[in-house]
Amino acid sequence: MHTLWDRCLARLDAEFSEQDILTWLKPLQVREEPGVLRLLAPNAFVLESVRERFLERIQEISNFLAEEVVDVRLEVGSLAKPKPAPKPERPRAEVVASIPDDFESNLDNHYTFDNFVEGKSNQLGRAAAFQVAMNPGRRESNPLLLYGGTGLGKTHLMYAAGNLMRRNRPGFKVLYQRSEQFFSDMIKALNAKNMDDFKSRYRSVDALLIDDIQFFAGKDRTQEEFFHTFNSLFESNQQIILTCDRYPKEVENMEPRLTSRLGWGLPVAIEPPDFETRAAILLKKADQKGLKLSEEVAYMIARRMRSHVRDLEGALNTLSARAHFTGRAVSIEFAQEALRDLLTVQERALSIPNIQKVVADYSQLRVADLLSKRRTRHLARARQLAMALTKELTTHSLPEIGDAFGGRDHTTVLHACRLIAELRETDGKTREDWDKLIRALTSG
Numbered sequence: 001m002h003t004l005w006d007r008c009l010a011r012l013d014a015e016f017s018e019q020d021i022l023t024w025l026k027p028l029q030v031r032e033e034p035g036v037l038r039l040l041a042p043n044a045f046v047l048e049s050v051r052e053r054f055l056e057r058i059q060e061i062s063n064f065l066a067e068e069v070v071d072v073r074l075e076v077g078s079l080a081k082p083k084p085a086p087k088p089e090r091p092r093a094e095v096v097a098s099i100p101d102d103f104e105s106n107l108d109n110h111y112t113f114d115n116f117v118e119g120k121s122n123q124l125g126r127a128a129a130f131q132v133a134m135n136p137g138r139r140e141s142n143p144l145l146l147y148g149g150t151g152l153g154k155t156h157l158m159y160a161a162g163n164l165m166r167r168n169r170p171g172f173k174v175l176y177q178r179s180e181q182f183f184s185d186m187i188k189a190l191n192a193k194n195m196d197d198f199k200s201r202y203r204s205v206d207a208l209l210i211d212d213i214q215f216f217a218g219k220d221r222t223q224e225e226f227f228h229t230f231n232s233l234f235e236s237n238q239q240i241i242l243t244c245d246r247y248p249k250e251v252e253n254m255e256p257r258l259t260s261r262l263g264w265g266l267p268v269a270i271e272p273p274d275f276e277t278r279a280a281i282l283l284k285k286a287d288q289k290g291l292k293l294s295e296e297v298a299y300m301i302a303r304r305m306r307s308h309v310r311d312l313e314g315a316l317n318t319l320s321a322r323a324h325f326t327g328r329a330v331s332i333e334f335a336q337e338a339l340r341d342l343l344t345v346q347e348r349a350l351s352i353p354n355i356q357k358v359v360a361d362y363s364q365l366r367v368a369d370l371l372s373k374r375r376t377r378h379l380a381r382a383r384q385l386a387m388a389l390t391k392e393l394t395t396h397s398l399p400e401i402g403d404a405f406g407g408r409d410h411t412t413v414l415h416a417c418r419l420i421a422e423l424r425e426t427d428g429k430t431r432e433d434w435d436k437l438i439r440a441l442t443s444g
């Protein structure tokens, strides 16, 4: 059985960089009692950082996972010598409360279209979010649904759209909520028997932005409430923007009538960033941080780190801290040394044997089948997918890939790459397989 903290950590793992998790969250010791999650920090510095950056989120996730309000306590101590009397925390209600009486949008105004780096993988999403922000409430783009793997900029675009709407239309009521906040608001309203308030609050906004709706899965009552809220907003042309970590129909335990409705408006996929976009993001973010990063170093990192943008940010933070600390310039060697652990983790996931294994499992074949000479239709397609993925995700040359796939010629690999690129445009099934496999291989 996984403890509440294990499950909470698994969620945080998807939201913060690996570096953050290792530095701040893994060192915490934990004591769980019914209704109480006690987190013990090794010192006051860690405690303050965790409080500032993670506590609110830990509180939300724990409430959500436990389906009740958990008393999260953060204190300095260790399991060997627990501190019996914690100093008073921020009052819990303050952490949990989500919509204060005087209307607040919950938008983070640091995220804008200006500091979003556009590339092939996200340009449709950016354009759609921008259009919706300029013309909210149009039927053909309601709801706007941004979907794709973790850390690819969906929340960033959602905030950017909300911020722009508010800038263009003073007094425009935009409300941003994570799906768990919607859920916990609903539970509180149910307990306090004031569902009417809940309904009217959500329905009185001009634009409702709900992040990560995959977490509605299996929560039937929440889905039903959301469905009604959705209909009410839709009918009066109030804008709805949603994000989801996959196409909603692929989320298990979601009501079909809800998922079909979510597809009515404008669903847009956000893909993992390609090499150029990764390099551009690194250069722009380094510039914002005042870190001197040469193109050569940015290209090295972009070539070797292929996962989500959040990990690129984590890498930059590490570089920036090291550079600051040592006073050294960020050369290739310096970056390789500072990022050694991160780069090793990435490379393991993206080795040819691992890609072959993931594709074989996905296609319900054995790796030996992929490497064999046999050519049934299903087998040949899986092999072509695996070769094209290897080309996309690693720096191996065509002949090297051919060798690793049972000694095939480099022209066979080239043919596979071209065919798969074409099928991704024309065939929904191939596109879906590709997206799922990319997600499985790069979500770290």
Ligand SMILES: Nc1ncnc2c1ncn2[C@@H]1O[C@H](COP(=O)(O)OP(=O)(O)OP(=O)(O)O)[C@@H](O)[C@H]1O
Pocket: 014, 015, 111, 115, 116, 117, 118, 122, 149, 150, 151, 152, 153, 154, 155, 156, 157, 212, 243, 245, 281, 309, 310, 313
């Ligand atoms: N194209 C981009 N340009 C600039 N920053 C980006 C871009 N894409 C992502 N980021 C940054 O990466 C981090 C993660 O992005 P974000 O939180 O929007 O991801 P997400 O897709 O919503 O992921 P999740 O589903 O895990 O919430 C943020 O700090 C965001 O600013």
